[in-house]
Amino acid sequence: MSAGTSGVPPPGPPPPLxxxxxxxxxxxxxxxxxxxxxxxxxxxxNTGWRYAATGVFVIAAITDRFDGELARSRGLxxxxxxxxxxxxxxxxxxxxxxxxxxxxxxxxxxTVVIMGRELxxxxxxxxxxxxxxxxxxxxxxxxxxxxxIAIGLYLLPMEGVSTTVDGLRWAVMAVAVGLxxxxxxxxxxxxxxxxSRTV
Numbered sequence: 461m462s463a464g465t466s467g468v469p470p471p472g473p474p475p476p477l478x479x480x481x482x483x484x485x486x487x488x489x490x491x492x493x494x495x496x497x498x499x500x501x502x503x504x505x506n507t508g509w510r511y512a513a514t515g516v517f518v519i520a521a522i523t524d525r526f527d528g529e530l531a532r533s534r535g536l537x538x539x540x541x542x543x544x545x546x547x548x549x550x551x552x553x554x555x556x557x558x559x560x561x562x563x564x565x566x567x568x569x570x571t572v573v574i575m576g577r578e579l580x581x582x583x584x585x586x587x588x589x590x591x592x593x594x595x596x597x598x599x600x601x602x603x604x605x606x607x608x609i610a611i612g613l614y615l616l617p618m619e620g621v622s623t624t625v626d627g628l629r630w631a632v633m634a635v636a637v638g639l640x641x642x643x644x645x646x647x648x649x650x651x652x653x654x655x656s657r658t659v
């Protein structure tokens with residue numbers, strides 16, 4: 461029976477590799493080395509370069525906000541985008557956290573906890589791929605948003621500011637670390653469920 465007589469429309473052509481969502485993901489990847497160059501200019505001590513680094517980070521974070529949404533809403537999901545998007549996310553976040561810790565602006569244990577979770581969940585996604593995709597939860601999206609805000613606050617040249625401002629950015633980072641750990645455990649539970657049913 462043909463597709464026309466069965467009432468089932470034939471599948472449409474796959475989305476092109478070069479589309480707006482993938483372009484935004486590619487831009488985010490390209491901005492990572494630009495961000496690092498501006499962050500480490502003058503050993504991270506130049507106020508102007510620090511503002512520039514913050515601006516580059518914000519622009520890159522904005523592309524993260526829209527590329528996935530555009531891909532889903534416009535039917536532009538591709539294998540490249542599915543793979544490149546989380547890589548771009550981890551590259552941007554990792555570059556910022558490692559850069560801040562290397563400049564002694566953020567404790568290394570914060571970077572280790574956040575990056576350990578991010579890399580661990582990425583590996584976990586691949587390991588359980590045959591059981592299904594672990595969809596991003598609201599908690600995961602909130603975690604990403606708070607991480608970006610916290611990193612942005614630490615990127616701003618605010619050394620020597622009042623203890624109130626310093627306490628505020630530390631509080632936001634503490635929330636980011638908390639959400640990172642909690643959502644990581646949530647993903648772990650979701651990943652183990654299909655395995656427990658097959659044992």
